[in-house]
Amino acid sequence: MxxxxxxxxxxxxxxxxxxxxxxxxxxxxxxxxxxxxxxxxxxxxxxxxxxxxxxVNFLEFIGGVDWKPLFKPPHFGVWSIFVGSLWVGSIALVVAIPLGLGAAFFLSEYASPRVRSIVKPVLEVLAGIPTVVFGFFALNFVNPNLVAKLWPVGDVGTYSVLAAGLVTGIMILPTVASLAEDAMASVPDALRQGAYALGSNRREVSTSVVFPAALSGIVAAVVLAASRAIGETTIALLAAGSKAQLSGNPGEEGQTMAGFIGFAGIGDQATGSTGYQSIFAVGALLFVVTMLLNIASIRVVRRFREVYE
Amino acid sequence: MTSLPSLRAEKTPSRSAKDLVFRIFMFAGIGIALGSLATLLANVIIEGAPRLNLDLVTSMPSARPRRAGIQSAIFGSLWVVLTTAAISLPTGIGAAIYLEEFARRDRWYNRLIELNVQNLAAVPSVVFGILGLAFIKRGPLGLGSTVITASLVLSMLVLPTVVIVSREAIRAVPDSFRQGSLALGATKWETVRHQVLPNAFPGILTGTILSVSRALGESAPLLMLGALTFITFNPTGLDSQYTVLPIQIFSYISSAKQEFRPLAAASIVVLLAVLLALNAVAIFLRNKYQKRW
Missing domain, CATH: 1.20.5 (Single alpha-helices involved in coiled-coils or other helix-helix interfaces)
Structure with a gap:
């Protein structure tokens, strides 16, 4: 059975x-x-x-230039702090793009393994410096010793948008350098060797072979760094000042969107007051701007990445 | 007699000039990055030197610059960072295990989680402060300005980074380990527990130390949560009021009295020393346990 x-x-x-x-x-x-x-x-x-x-009238918010939400009578023209953020972001990128790419080319294409193993950890230390320390550096060193002495237009006071932007640029420099270097490192050696065989030297290989092949990663790195610069709060709060004004001179003080959020947050606004709600309105605008940049960065990588096998 | 052709790229004046410009461009990048770091360190050390002594860490914050210290800030930072680690590490590592080992890539919700983690990692930290202000400090949870409020907000802030670094460490474990375990009849979870996690552990540890050390230096979200107040006592529990090092430094920097500047600089030296020590531990662990499969 x-x-x-x-x-x-x-x-x-x-x-x-x-x-x-x-x-x-x-x-x-x-x-x-x-x-x-x-x-x-x-x-x-x-x-x-x-x-x-x-x-608050939406048109006043989006079109006005007078930003005094905590005053009486209040004004809610977001334009002046939006432009403040653009100033800090652009100055930071002007600093971080060339310096970060230079550092990335050096680490990826020129440095010997020994030099690389020293320089890269030091860049990581720079990336790990807290923003409050950068804020101190901007307020205590960069503004009085560099901006106030060298900026040719007008008088520079205790605070300046320029000092905040420059130091924010130093803050995002390691981000640009390390992400751009990753992109360059993933370019296959066969491409470099082909170019060398045709008689190129190291610089020509870097600029005409590695750079175009790594471009999507480099663009993504820059966009991500821009998003970090625009969202940076503590440096702007400590070094740019708290006077919201629409100005064409970055040597003056100014306020950024993130700086305003921090400034109003410290002030402990009563829940439900228009001042309290303005934190969220500006926060929503900042969130949308940075999210568009982040998504753009992710899409650039996905869309234009050259896949080498 | 024939001479061998040179295989080096030919040198011409215009090429040499361009090479020189490119070298200057690169060295400016590295030089200014390293130079800024050196200047920053020199600036805080020189400025803070007169206040760098034991009194700094044993005294409480005070309105009088001569007697003020950072004791409550050091204890506050310890409380907040340890609680943040206790919340964010299990959650983040669990999420990483799910995404790497269990999630099917072809399901839309798994792709959504992945995209979301990437995007969340790049949201400005002050926005997390707004979230905490609306839901945790005030609003539904209403926990006030306490250690647990700060820890919850910082946990959400570092969570995406913890997920990303843990995933990388898990991915580095070779597939043959998994296949061997599964072939012997282990279930997926048994494979993860006995093969994947022990081998990924050093990488996870290194990555998570670095991401949690970010919470130690974070100031913007805590400013939103009302941490900027005078606290002259050490926290006694999760529901205790607190101050942390970056916030105390912020408060000393933004004080109207110039005498607080050296105190701020000295406190920065303490904060940087702790962060560098954490970095060194992470790098040490990475080198000690690094495996090549």
Missing amino acids: IPEISLQPSVGVRRRMLVERVIKGVLAAMAGVTVVTSVLIVVALVRPAISFFGD
Whole structure:
């Protein structure tokens, strides 16, 4: 007689499968926390921003240049702090793009492994300096010793947009350098060797072979760095000043969007007041601007990446 | 007699000039980056030197510059960073395990989580402060300006980075380990627990030390949470009021009294020393346990 064989999983196997499913669920929930965070950010920004625009004319917000939300009577023209952010962001990029790319070319194409193993950790240290320290550096060293002495237009006071922008540029320099270097390092050696065989020297290989091949990664690095510069709060708060004004002279003081958020946040506004809600309206604008930059950066990499096998 | 042709790229005056310009461009990049770091360090050390003594770390913050210190800020930072690590590390590593080992790439929600982590890592830190202000300090949770409020906000802030670095460490474990384990009848989770995690552990540790050390230097989101107040006592629990090093430094820098500047500089030296020590530990662990498969 043939004994009957059960094709059902044994009790032990069934328990293991159950454990497996529970653990998978717990891990998935942990991954879900990141999505919940994003949703909470959007909800946190949108609800007070909507009630803000119930009190304040949207056209005044988007078109006005007078930003005094905590004064009486208040003015809500966001243009002046938006331009403040653009100033700090552009100055930072003017500093960080050439210097960061120079550093990346050096590390990826020129440096010997020994030099690289010293320079790269030092750049990582620079990347790890807290922003409050950069703020001190801007206020205590760069503004009085460099900007105030060398800037030719007008008088430079205790605070200046220029000092904040320059130091923000130094802050994002390691980001540009290390991401651009990653992009250059992923260019296959065969391309370089081909160019050398045709009689190119090291500089020509770097600029005409490696640079175009790594361009998508480099652009993504720059866009990501721009987003970090525009969102930087503490440096702007300490070094740029707190006077929101539309000015063409970066030697003057000014306020950025992130700087205003920090400034108003410190002031402990009463919940529900228009001043409190203005934090969220500006926060929503800042979030949208930086998110567009982040998505642009991710898309540039996906779309234009040259895949070498 | 024939001479061998030179295989080096030919030198011409215009080429040499361009090479020189390019070299200057590169050395300016490296030089200004390293020079700024050196200037910054020299500036805080020289400025802070008169205040760099034991009194700095044993005294409480005070309105009088001569007697002020940073003791409560050091203890506050310890509380906040350890709590942040306790919240963000299990969550972040769990999320990384899910994305690397369990998630099916062809499902839209898994791709959404991935894109979301990438995007969240680049959201300005002050925006996390706004989130904390609306939901955790005030609003639904209403926890006030306490250690737990700060830790929850900083946990959300470092979570994406923890996920990204842990995923990289998990991905570096060769697939043959997994296949061997699965072939012997282990389930997916048993494989992860006994093969993947032990081998990925050094990489996870190094990466997460670096991401949590970011929480130690963060100031912007905490400014939004009302941390900028005078705290002259050490935290006693999660529901205790607190101050942290970066916030105390911010407060000393922005004080109207110039006498606080050396104190701010000396506190910066302390903060940087702690961060450098954490970095050194991370690099040491990386070199000690680095494996090549």
